[in-house]
Amino acid sequence: MKKLICPVICLISLIAVSSVCAETVWRDVSRGISGSDFSAVALDPGNADTAYISSPEAVYKTADGGMNWKVVFSVRGTENIINTIAVDAGSLYAGTDKGLYRSKDKGSEWERIFTSIGNGERGVLFVTVDPENADAIFIGTGYGLFFSRDGGHEWEKGRNLPAESYVHYIAIDSMDPHVIYAAAEKCLYKSLNRGVDWRRILGTNVPEKDEYILYEDETGETEEAAGMAEIRCIVIDPADNHTLFAGTSKGLLITRDSGQTWNRAVSLGLASRDIRHLALDNTGRVYAATDRGVFIYSIYSIYTNSWDETFKGLGSMEVRYLAASQGGNPLWAAAEKGIFKTTEEPPVAVRDINSEEVFLEFAAEPTIEEVRQAAIIYADVHPSKIRKWSVAAARKAMLPDMKVEFDKNRDWQSSSYFYSTSSEKYTDDDVTNGNDSGWSVSLTWELGELIWNNDQTSIDSRSRYAVQLRDDLLNEVTRLYFERRRLQVAMIISPIIDIRERIENEIRLQELTANIDALTDSYLSKRLRKI
Numbered sequence: 001m002k003k004l005i006c007p008v009i010c011l012i013s014l015i016a017v018s019s020v021c022a023e024t025v026w027r028d029v030s031r032g033i034s035g036s037d038f039s040a041v042a043l044d045p046g047n048a049d050t051a052y053i054s055s056p057e058a059v060y061k062t063a064d065g066g067m068n069w070k071v072v073f074s075v076r077g078t079e080n081i082i083n084t085i086a087v088d089a090g091s092l093y094a095g096t097d098k099g100l101y102r103s104k105d106k107g108s109e110w111e112r113i114f115t116s117i118g119n120g121e122r123g124v125l126f127v128t129v130d131p132e133n134a135d136a137i138f139i140g141t142g143y144g145l146f147f148s149r150d151g152g153h154e155w156e157k158g159r160n161l162p163a164e165s166y167v168h169y170i171a172i173d174s175m176d177p178h179v180i181y182a183a184a185e186k187c188l189y190k191s192l193n194r195g196v197d198w199r200r201i202l203g204t205n206v207p208e209k210d211e212y213i214l215y216e217d218e219t220g221e222t223e224e225a226a227g228m229a230e231i232r233c234i235v236i237d238p239a240d241n242h243t244l245f246a247g248t249s250k251g252l253l254i255t256r257d258s259g260q261t262w263n264r265a266v267s268l269g270l271a272s273r274d275i276r277h278l279a280l281d282n283t284g285r286v287y288a289a290t291d292r293g294v295f296i297y298s299i300y301s302i303y304t305n306s307w308d309e310t311f312k313g314l315g316s317m318e319v320r321y322l323a324a325s326q327g328g329n330p331l332w333a334a335a336e337k338g339i340f341k342t343t344e345e346p347p348v349a350v351r352d353i354n355s356e357e358v359f360l361e362f363a364a365e366p367t368i369e370e371v372r373q374a375a376i377i378y379a380d381v382h383p384s385k386i387r388k389w390s391v392a393a394a395r396k397a398m399l400p401d402m403k404v405e406f407d408k409n410r411d412w413q414s415s416s417y418f419y420s421t422s423s424e425k426y427t428d429d430d431v432t433n434g435n436d437s438g439w440s441v442s443l444t445w446e447l448g449e450l451i452w453n454n455d456q457t458s459i460d461s462r463s464r465y466a467v468q469l470r471d472d473l474l475n476e477v478t479r480l481y482f483e484r485r486r487l488q489v490a491m492i493i494s495p496i497i498d499i500r501e502r503i504e505n506e507i508r509l510q511e512l513t514a515n516i517d518a519l520t521d522s523y524l525s526k527r528l529r530k531i
Contacts, residue, residue, distance in 0.1 A: 024310060026343075027343050038336075042086055042087040043325055045326075050062065053069075054082050055082070059072050059073035059107075066339065075096060075531055079097075083126065084126050089134065095124030095139060099114050100127060124139050126140035130172060131172065134192065139165075139170075144163070144167060145170070158195050163288075165184040171236055176192050189205045191206070193427075201275070202259060202354070232275055235280045242255075247277060253265070268307065269309070269353075272291050283328060294322070296308045329344070372521040400443040401443070402442070404441050406440075477519050477520070487512065
């Protein structure tokens with residue numbers, strides 16, 4: 001990848017002032033928008049500078065590549081929510097909890113052409129239009145998939161889908177629009193007759209074992225796709241319509257035979273397998289939006305079989321939606337904290353500097369191992385903790401159960417007898433007082449627990465959780481540490497003249513430091529203050 005190769009070249013060699021090192025960066029283009037929490041992007045196929053974005057409350061439009069925005073559809077002050085948007089050459093669509101709305105003039109006038117079924121949970125979750133026929137509209141709802149052949153006047157429901165399935169993504173094959181794919185909760189379906197009839201081609205929660213769809217992982221071992229959790233989106237390779245990509249909550253699945261067999265892509269370099277959306281360019285690169293940023297996977301490269309992160313300038317970790325322009329550039333991202341767009345930075349002159357000089361700048365800072373160790377200690381997930389659990393359980397089995405008993409009994413009896421004589425009128429006799437007490441100690445052993453301790457089952461369960469927690473923690477700390485280091489290197493070798501970008505980089509550096517501090521009990525900041 002160009003983004004990764006350039007910094008390496010800059011670091012391991014002497015770089016003349018005239019050398020260049022261009023890279024792709026993200027720019028925040030959501031300035032001027034009164035809101036955030038964006039969920040979708042739609043790019044106008046007829047105008048590269050026109051784009052639409054949506055939040056739960058409004059749809060915004062830009063006609064100048066993101067420099068200026070205006071609201072073209074709003075549900076503020078109502079009980080309605082916008083779930084999805086789509087655009088074709090003639091119309092703009094907004095799918096909401098209360099139905100599907102269409103604007104034939106791209107935002108000025110709107111009409112509702114589909115009414116949601118029942119309550120808001122049955123609203124429109126996804127909308128797409130046949131690329132060859134603008135009157136053929138397909139929508140995914142909380143009550144299945146519906147399609148119209150006449151521009152939204154009459155609607156039909158797709159057959160053979162589960163009765164109340166939530167269809168949240170639809171992909172139409174641009175080479176053969178008769179072929180359509182739909183993601184319904186944890187299953188993927190395919191239609192060969194423009195949405196009329198459907199059959200399941202991938203299931204991740206089917207109960208019948210003999211119907212599990214099988215795929216091979218990166219080691220070649222065949223696994224069942226059951227338990228793969230939710231299928232979020234489907235992307236069809238425009239160069240080969242037999243190749244599909246399914247983004248799931250646990251990674252990327254690939255098929256090269258139109259869905260008959262599936263393979264799991266490697267996860268090396270992918271900080272989060274929770275894929276929210278996918279985009280594909282014409283060079284064979286898959287872009288994945290996750291809750292930890294945007295990552296790139298090159299499916300045709302013979303040199304790498306891993307993911308690369310594209311992070312520079314991306315001011316929001318949680319990315320919900322991606323859209324690629326014609327040719328794949330620029331790439332747009334709808335994120336929790338803004339709308340971002342990629343740009344190619346012009347060649348920038350870098351300083352005449354040696355790699356040793358660069359790393360000397362960070363010689364006094366803590367190493368990655370020190371930071372990782374601090375994170376383990378702070379989270380109390382050190383491997384020795386599991387060993388201590390096992391040793392303690394073994395020692396407990398050798399100790400007996402001790403029982404101590406003590407009892408005390410007191411008896412008391414008296415009787416009174418009344419009589420009278422000349423010398424004594426009353427008398428009491430037959431009085432008995434007694435105190436009895438006793439104690440005992442017993443020791444018992446469960447000899448079977450010397451061979452197998454029942455506590456070990458609980459320890460095994462807790463240890464698996466601790467290992468997973470530690471791995472997730474170390475992956476996150478490592479990612480933050482080297483993202484911070486890459487930013488430091490970039491700020492050294494490519495001095496920035498623009499004051500706003502310089503300030504943004506400084507703020508980003510502070511943010512990364514704070515994120516590491518949150519996982520290490522401020523270990524990084526404490527060490528930096530001593531430098």
